[in-house]
Amino acid sequence: MLIIYSIIIVSAFSFFGIVVSGSYKSIRIKNEENRLFQTANVVADTYRANKEDQIFIRTMAKSYGRQANARILILDSQKKTVVDSHNSYIGKTVDNEEIRSSLASRPKSGIYELQGKEVLQLSVPIMAHSANETKIEGAVLISASLEAISQDLKDLKNTLLKVSASALLIALIFTVMAANSIAKPLSSLTNAVEKVSSGYLGYKVEDRESGEIGKLIESFNEMSGKLKQIENNRKSFINSISHELKTPITAIRALIESLSLGNSSLEIYKEYLEDINDEAKRMGQLVDYLLSSIKLEDISLDLKEEDLAEIIEDAFKLIKPYAEKNGVDVAVNGITSVRTICDRNKVKEALLNLLDNSVKYKDPYKKQNNITISLVKNKNEACLVIEDNGMGIREEYLSNIFNRGFRVLDAEIAANSRTEGYGIGLAIVKNIIEKHNWQIAADSNYGSGSKFTITISL
Known part of the structure; x- marks a missing residue:
């Protein structure tokens, strides 16, 4: 029973932990994605307005990179890096799905695993608006590590594990207590059933319980009392019938013994035979009552x-x-x-x-x-x-x-x-x-x- 309860509790908390951790990770990544998209759009707008001032643009990229705890690349329409907040990719061509999508006027994000760690990459287009048309001049690419989120998720899982273990321990303690509270009266009831089945009619369980167990014990005690009462009535009935049968048998035997002496007149023979007949009728009536009793339920x-x-x-x-x-x-x-x-x-x-x-x-x-x-x-x-x-x-x-x-x-x-x-x-x-x-x-x-x-x- 404890093993079954343990499996149920562990399964429930495992399912709960999976759902909670999965939802937590999705929410955190979504929030991080929204924050970085906002940063990328600000960088794109700032670059479009100040693209002639390269010193300001590089300073701006590094400042936003530190604030966002991310790496910011600004690329031209040919996918060549113009600005890099870490300075190592300037002049290099970067071609990935996010940049291609942005240059097609569709902001895009994706999660990648680099060196065993998850990285969130997203890109937005740099768009120049004129009176007649909108031109895409490049794209802003932001890469941010999700290590902090992974660490927070790990801490959450550890917390959930501790809570689950504590809950399992508490649940098992209460289960043991509840099982004992049920097992004790049931054990008393089982013992009482064995006593009644062995002939100890009228035996009653003294435990006073509430709820369904209490009702069961009360019903058993009532049944045991009725069984004893029925047994007492049966014995009384048998004793009564035995006594009633013994009387006419004794009378018939005495009459027959008197007749067997052979010294009685014909009138006495007739009188005794009538008495014997009366006693036989009485015995017949007793037998009828016995048959009525046996067939009472039929x-x-x-x-x-x-x-x-x-x-x-x-x-x-x-x-x-x-x-x-x-x-x-x-x-x-x-x-x-x-x-x-x-x-x-x-x-x-x-x-x-x-x-x-x-x-x-x-x-x-x-x-x-x-x-x-x-x-x-x-x-x-x-x-x-x-x-x-x-x-x-x-x-x-x-x-x-x-x-x-x-x-x-x-x-x-x-x-x-x-x-x-x-x-x-x-x-x-x-x-x-x-x-x-x-x-x-x-x-x-x-x-x-x-x-x-x-x-x-x-």
């Missing part, structure tokens, strides 16, 4: 357009005798016709589960226990509410009631309660509701009762 729907009011009426008729037998009054209020796409039998099964729970968990200390069913249609949805005044559910248990294997009575009065059940009823209800893309919510106050609201999208 519920498939037979979707048709149905009237929810009719489904509620069917559930009401089925639950009413059972409710009255247990001293619970069931009332249907505010039912309106609501047509929607659903699986009639599955929805009825969910309603019967909810109603059965309301009857099952009635409050034995209240004189009157009742259940109210209502269905209200709004613009884009309908709300089906089942409300009772039973025992209610403690707030800390509300978040778990839809988990398979969880029974409120397990945490309250399981040892003394005769209430039957295996903790998958509400899990089945939730699964059926969610398969329809509906929503279910529970609201309850311990000692006051519970309310289940099913929100149905229309």
Whole structure:
């Protein structure tokens, strides 16, 4: 990771250095070229006005040469040197591209390498103006070394190199710090994943981080807690089923042993066989619950357009005798016709589960226990509410009631309660509701009762 970051940083600063140094050199050369063109034009104008005074012209050429830190040659129209600020080229012919271009009335410049050093040469024409024509009398050639610019560019590159090295060092330090700040919580998270995968469910990462890493740790802790909760519910469910299976098996074994003595009358045989049959039915019911639990996620729907009011009426008729037998009054209020796409039998099964729970968990200390069913249609949805005044559910248990294997009575009065059940009823209800893309919510106050609201999208 550090190598990748280093390559990225070095590449970025290298590109930046190339662009900056190239732009710097171009600007400096352009500025130098403009300055020398101005000098060459001044020299050309001065020469044209004072060409008869050779002493003044030579003095002027040397003075401008020193000021411009350059060598100045003045040539006639035959390319012969008339004035040289260094005096060594006087009388010699100089023929190059810049001079030829100037004598053709086109100022020109060029960069050459002499003895390993760059030299800027430029030339401008010396033009004499008359009433009828413009005549080219010669050219001014200026040669200037670019050594100062090359040295400045070298210094700039060295500075950029130092800045890049410093920036790389600082960036690597911050990268190491950032990598450590990320690696530490990730290492803790990896260790936590290994613990959970080895069976240590409920393990939580104690690191408190911010940002996306913090959210990841928070999600992991939540997942680990839910896995532990599911495992506890599973164990409780298995223990409950094991205990329930053991009872009828023990009863059947005792009855068979009694019959095997052979001293019983025919009436006793029939009575015992009926008892054995009842216990066998009970075991069959337990097996059915187990199968329902195993296939909970495999519920498939037979979707048709149905009237929810009719489904509620069917559930009401089925639950009413059972409710009255247990001293619970069931009332249907505010039912309106609501047509929607659903699986009639599955929805009825969910309603019967909810109603059965309301009857099952009635409050034995209240004189009157009742259940109210209502269905209200709004613009884009309908709300089906089942409300009772039973025992209610403690707030800390509300978040778990839809988990398979969880029974409120397990945490309250399981040892003394005769209430039957295996903790998958509400899990089945939730699964059926969610398969329809509906929503279910529970609201309850311990000692006051519970309310289940099913929100149905229309």
